[in-house]
Amino acid sequence: MSTPTRRDLANALRFLAIDAVEAAKSGHPGMPMGMADIAEVLWNDYLQHNPGNPKWFNRDRFVLSNGHGSMLQYALLHLSGYELPLEELKRFRQLGSKTPGHPENHLTPGVETTTGPLGQGFANAVGMALAEKLLAQRFNRPEFEIVDHRTWVFLGDGCLMEGISHEAASLAGTWGLHKLIAFWDDNRISIDGDTGGWFTDDTPARFEAYGWSVIREVDGQDSESIKAAIEAALRAQDRPTLICCRTTIGFGSPHKAGKESSHGAPLGQDEVAATRAALGWPYPPFEIPQPIRDAWRAGSAGQVREHQWGQLFDAYAARYPAQAEELVRRSHGELPAGFGADADAFIARLQADGPVIASRKASQLAIEAYAPLLPELVGGSADLAHSNLTLWKGSKSIVGDCTPEESREANYVHYGVREFAMTAISNGLALHGCFVPYDATFLVFSDYARNAVRMSALTGARAIHVYTHDSIGLGEDGPTHQPVEHLAALRYIPGNDVWRPCDAVESAVAWKAAIERADGPSCLVFSRQNLPHQARTPQQLAAIARGGYILKDSVGAPELILIATGSEVGLAMQAAQQLGDGVRVVSMPSTEVFERQDAAWRESVLPQACRKRVAIEAGVTGFWYRYTGLDGAVIGIDSFGASAPAEALFPHFGFTVEHVLDAARALA
Numbered sequence: 001m002s003t004p005t006r007r008d009l010a011n012a013l014r015f016l017a018i019d020a021v022e023a024a025k026s027g028h029p030g031m032p033m034g035m036a037d038i039a040e041v042l043w044n045d046y047l048q049h050n051p052g053n054p055k056w057f058n059r060d061r062f063v064l065s066n067g068h069g070s071m072l073q074y075a076l077l078h079l080s081g082y083e084l085p086l087e088e089l090k091r092f093r094q095l096g097s098k099t100p101g102h103p104e105n106h107l108t109p110g111v112e113t114t115t116g117p118l119g120q121g122f123a124n125a126v127g128m129a130l131a132e133k134l135l136a137q138r139f140n141r142p143e144f145e146i147v148d149h150r151t152w153v154f155l156g157d158g159c160l161m162e163g164i165s166h167e168a169a170s171l172a173g174t175w176g177l178h179k180l181i182a183f184w185d186d187n188r189i190s191i192d193g194d195t196g197g198w199f200t201d202d203t204p205a206r207f208e209a210y211g212w213s214v215i216r217e218v219d220g221q222d223s224e225s226i227k228a229a230i231e232a233a234l235r236a237q238d239r240p241t242l243i244c245c246r247t248t249i250g251f252g253s254p255h256k257a258g259k260e261s262s263h264g265a266p267l268g269q270d271e272v273a274a275t276r277a278a279l280g281w282p283y284p285p286f287e288i289p290q291p292i293r294d295a296w297r298a299g300s301a302g303q304v305r306e307h308q309w310g311q312l313f314d315a316y317a318a319r320y321p322a323q324a325e326e327l328v329r330r331s332h333g334e335l336p337a338g339f340g341a342d343a344d345a346f347i348a349r350l351q352a353d354g355p356v357i358a359s360r361k362a363s364q365l366a367i368e369a370y371a372p373l374l375p376e377l378v379g380g381s382a383d384l385a386h387s388n389l390t391l392w393k394g395s396k397s398i399v400g401d402c403t404p405e406e407s408r409e410a411n412y413v414h415y416g417v418r419e420f421a422m423t424a425i426s427n428g429l430a431l432h433g434c435f436v437p438y439d440a441t442f443l444v445f446s447d448y449a450r451n452a453v454r455m456s457a458l459t460g461a462r463a464i465h466v467y468t469h470d471s472i473g474l475g476e477d478g479p480t481h482q483p484v485e486h487l488a489a490l491r492y493i494p495g496n497d498v499w500r501p502c503d504a505v506e507s508a509v510a511w512k513a514a515i516e517r518a519d520g521p522s523c524l525v526f527s528r529q530n531l532p533h534q535a536r537t538p539q540q541l542a543a544i545a546r547g548g549y550i551l552k553d554s555v556g557a558p559e560l561i562l563i564a565t566g567s568e569v570g571l572a573m574q575a576a577q578q579l580g581d582g583v584r585v586v587s588m589p590s591t592e593v594f595e596r597q598d599a600a601w602r603e604s605v606l607p608q609a610c611r612k613r614v615a616i617e618a619g620v621t622g623f624w625y626r627y628t629g630l631d632g633a634v635i636g637i638d639s640f641g642a643s644a645p646a647e648a649l650f651p652h653f654g655f656t657v658e659h660v661l662d663a664a665r666a667l668a
Contacts, residue, residue, distance in 0.1 A: 031069030050302030065121030127428020173211030379438030478643030547593025
């Protein structure tokens with residue numbers, strides 16, 4: 001064939017998507033067909049990446065927020081030379097393939113984040129762009145822009161309908177993330193049909209109101225219009241950019257273009273043949289002519305980019321060795337060499353001091369101790385900083401008038417009342433790398449953020465979600481603010497570590513464990529009310545990190561085991577004093593961590609021979625029967641709370657020594 005045109009290159013994307021969906025007998029061909037021209041221009045002319053090294057530090061980040069169109073991304077990765085062979089595209093949506101129905105960052109080389117729940121990829125991209133900005137402020141010098149990459153995101157009408165897009169776009173504008181560029185696939189079609197009946201927002205005006213640069217009325221099927229729009233976006237130096245691309249879903253299909261029938265189902269063999277004829281693509285399924293492949297792979301441009309950056313970084317390291325060393329360490333996800341020992345020393349001091357404080361205050365003390373050791377620790381709260389106690393003495397807002405020197409230390413994010421976007425942005429910060437982000441709100445509002453917490457676990461994001469006001473113990477705000485089912489809901493998320501510490505010492509251990517966990521998120525759950533300090537031997541102190549341990553043991557083999565978390569550990573200890581020598585108290589700050597311990601440890605803490613067990617936690621009871629068995633007892637709350645002082649609520653709901661004694665004595 002003659003030299004391929006841009007349309008030829010875009011059609012290669014289209015037909016790889018069409019053929020893969022047809023082979024799988026499921027999928028979403030319409031979006032890849034509509035956005036192929038945009039993707040071709042971006043990836044061939046602008047995207048800074050190296051297919052030979054998908055984890056190159058200074059690469060641009062590309063996020064497919066409308067993740068149902070995943071075949072577009074797989075086609076891009078395959079044609080660009082990533083380690084994604086054609087056989088994997090032929091296995092689209094099949095068990096064990098690297099081409100799942102929606103992009104998954106841990107499966108496919110070159111996929112930065114898992115997307116599919118609409119709007120969350122966009123919020124992740126905001127987090128990635130924020131990461132780039134903060135790193136540039138900290139490490140760049142006038143002659144060395146070693147942190148210099150962009151975040152590009154594709155999003156559809158569905159992403160923009162979701163409330164999280166409003167939250168995230170508002171923050172991106174406030175933060176002036178000028179290296180964030182979003183392409184809106186304005187095809188006016190969703191699953192139910194023409195969006196004119198349910199999506200009539202003036203989207204360009206909305207983004208302008210958020211403080212974005214907006215490029216309107218771009219022909220999304222014309223490469224020159226797309227290129228001109230990107231050039232204009234690159235000139236925006238103080239704000240993010242939305243490029244509004246008018247496209248046709250299912251572009252090229254004679255009978256399904258512009259219709260919802262092309263959105264989420266294969267075109268069908270007859271329509272595929274008609275589309276091949278309409279677009280002048282005479283090749284059989286999955287066949288890409290070599291001239292088109294050669295034009296896509298574009299030689300070794302990615303290797304050249306990385307090599308040139310490597311030379312710049314070497315010169316930077318010679319001039320600024322300490323900064324270079326820190327950046328390398330952070331980019332590898334490594335903590336400072338002395339962090340573990342320093343954290344252990346702090347924990348030992350807390351054990352010796354024995355403070356009687358709320359665990360939310362203990363959380364703040366832990367941040368005060370750990371944050372000066374960890375420049376990568378960046379976080380904030382959803383407008384509850386003084387209740388969540390996430391501010392510390394070294395907190396410096398990422399927004400505000402400050403000198404370049406001061407901006408290098410920016411580490412605190414005021415998210416406003418935006419729990420969902422806050423959590424998804426934290427995921428983006430974590431997935432970008434070089435940061436250990438934390439975010440915070442009341443535990444009851446984890447409901448607003450729960451799907452983003454789920455995505456933290458699914459992506460393996462090293463994010464820390466802080467939740468305070470953990471029970472009826474918050475008191476007078478009443479049942480709307482008193483979490484009951486939330487601990488169980490968070491524990492049921494696979495791969496999510498939930499910690500509910502009983503005192504300042506367990507709180508510090510929980511923070512240390514969350515910071516050191518490199519393969520997933522942690523939820524740290526803290527009280528509003530003061531909690532008693534618990535005495536421990538050095539062995540017990542070391543055992544906290546195992547998630548569940550013996551806090552008070554019986555004289556001989558235990559006849560009764562009391563299991564508790566958080567504020568209820570103190571209650572269990574009081575009851576044990578009255579029940580006598582045959583009672584063991586187990587503090588279980590993290591059931592997930594406990595269940596990862598070896599069988600010998602679990603048996604040593606909860607021996608199978610002792611079946612008389614009582615679990616105590618101010619939340620729903622069902623979760624705890626896995627530890628007590630159905631013949632055991634669980635003291636909890638299977639109703640909503642009430643508005644009253646905490647000291648009245650706990651006895652009202654049965655959290656008294658007498659109730660624990662009665663439950664224990666009633667066991668056969």
